[in-house]
Amino acid sequence: MRRVTDEDPYLWLEDIDGEAALQWVAERNAETAAALAADAGFASLKESLREVLDATDRIPYTVRRGAFLYNFWQDAGHVRGVWRRTTLEQYRKDSPEWEVLLDVDALAAAEDEKWVWAGAQVRHPEYDRALVCLSRDGGDAVVIREFDLATRTFVEGGFQVGEAKTRIGWIDADTVFIATDLGPGSLTEAGYPRTVRRWRRGTPLEESAQVFEAGTGDVAAWGRRDTTPGFERDFVDRWLDFFRSETFLLTPDGTLVKIDVPDDASAYPHRQHLIVAPKSDWLGQPAGSLLAFGFDAFLAGDRTAEVLFTPDERTALAGHSWTRHHLILATMRDVSTRIEVLAPTPSGGWARRPLADVPSLSSATVVDTDPDISDEYFLDVSGFLQPSALHHGRIGADSEILKQAPQRFDTAGLDVEQFFATSQDGTRVPYFVIGPVPTPDRPGPGPALLYGYGGFEVPLVPSYDAVTGRAWLERGGTYVIANIRGGGEYGPDWHLAALGADRPRAFEDFAAVATDLVARGITTPAMLGAAGGSNGGLLMGAMITRCPHLFGAIVAQVPLLDMLRFHKLLAGASWTAEYGNPDNEADRPHLRELSPYHRLTADQVYPPVLLTTSTRDDRVHPGHARKTAARLRELGHPVLFHENTGGGHAGAADNEQSAHIQALIHTFLWQHLAQPVRPTTD
16 A cells, blocks of 8 residues: 555645546545435425525624725625625614625626625725725635725726735725735745735836835735824734734835834734734733733833733633724633723723623624724624624613524524533643533433634634534534634633644544543434534544544545645645644654644544535645545545535635535534434333
């Protein structure tokens, strides 16, 4: 048997649009369709999920831009979606009147392109023009066109940029900062732009003035203007790796003044302040703090910090947002959200008080604020069994529930609990269990699905997931979220604990949760499934190769699996700070050990596996999933593979595709995990 470590026989599957590779994909897709889409319950499940995704009574979340609230909306009648706006007065109504700015379906039909909405940069504070980003079939690369919000048309002869992973932002009505692909030498090894230019309307992009250049070994560079009235300033950012960056003030004469903070800290200006969130101990403050300095004083050398937040072993910063006079601070205590308001006091320091009561085992997210004008805020509160409620208010005044999402699945007999598993090194790992309350009629273990991510300091917080509710919980399954190390549930240290060669700690945490679920009688290995995507797909690969005995089925979506070549594939070079660099002799041994693709063997028993990816994923290369499926097939293991032809890293470009993929996934899981039925009493 050939060892993949010595010679990779499936490199040809990395040819994304190669004829042989696409033929192989078509054959695998047909096999998966026969096994799953032909299932007796597939069509009704897909229809049910499409109903959820297309529901017209979903909350249309908005962002304020001047007098209007902007929203992007997709449903059955708007498959690709419409960009639209309304007023707060209209938004309060059950059926607001919307002004449609751009119909992406109509644009796609007129231009015969599979356009996917990728956002827009509205010029601030005038709100008269926008730089609209459109992706072909859902990839990260976009084309950019200037759009007139008054006439609702693209500006003839306006700013236009061809397909690239572009960063662009307004300076004034006739000038933008742009970082884009300008040909050979203009990109980093990670495939992102490395030069920043000031581009004036009517001049060729190639002749625009360069204001900054990063190295080819950096990840990216971009420029931005702080357009806050009275505090207008220009900045450029150099992204050294995924977690380290440098920020420079760009003075009117072109001088670059470095903002002298640690390169693992995030820092930005807010009016007269410089706000810094260090990821390591700094100035006597612990990692995970939030600090405020006087901007001008900091540049002059003053390092006197006002402490806005200090973490502890159970509490981490979840986010923060500014209103005109206040700071809204979101924290997590054992992964449940708390929200409070801070305001500077005349005597110095900051006064704080709670903003809203958030139910236990729930989360709250600040959707939008109006930091230039008022103390308005929009706050979304939800839980695993609690549909979203969108609150609107002004700090110091009463708030109201503007929108309430309806229940999308039957929650009768379901409950939410939080437990803690003990990992291999003694670390307590929290996890949430959402599922049936044990009753005399259902006393024993049942099908369960364990989800995890564990990377890039991304936390998994409580939220209402109608798709999982209908596809899994309503059918009697139990859903579990594992808050393993590598994520951000307990701040930077929780992430650092599973960085690089320590990545197996995340795997051990996930395995500990799986073991704890069985010990508590919630499920059995034969009825326990695991799922994860992207970096969570690497986690799934680790479970397949390291802990196959713990699971009855595993799903890996848009996964990262070849850890010896990931840095050579698409955006992979930007992740070496998370995992290590295969070209570094110090890192290669642990990456070989991490790599699921290279750990696959014929003499191990693996649970059934479903791998999904997208041909148009230009972030995590579809070759990861393709090659792993091919290798599993070669070794004689049970594997199904599905590759969507569009959708980018999200895996799907519209609700039809999303419903289809989710129906495939949950049909696969139910086929394998629900066969050992729950024990019943006579």
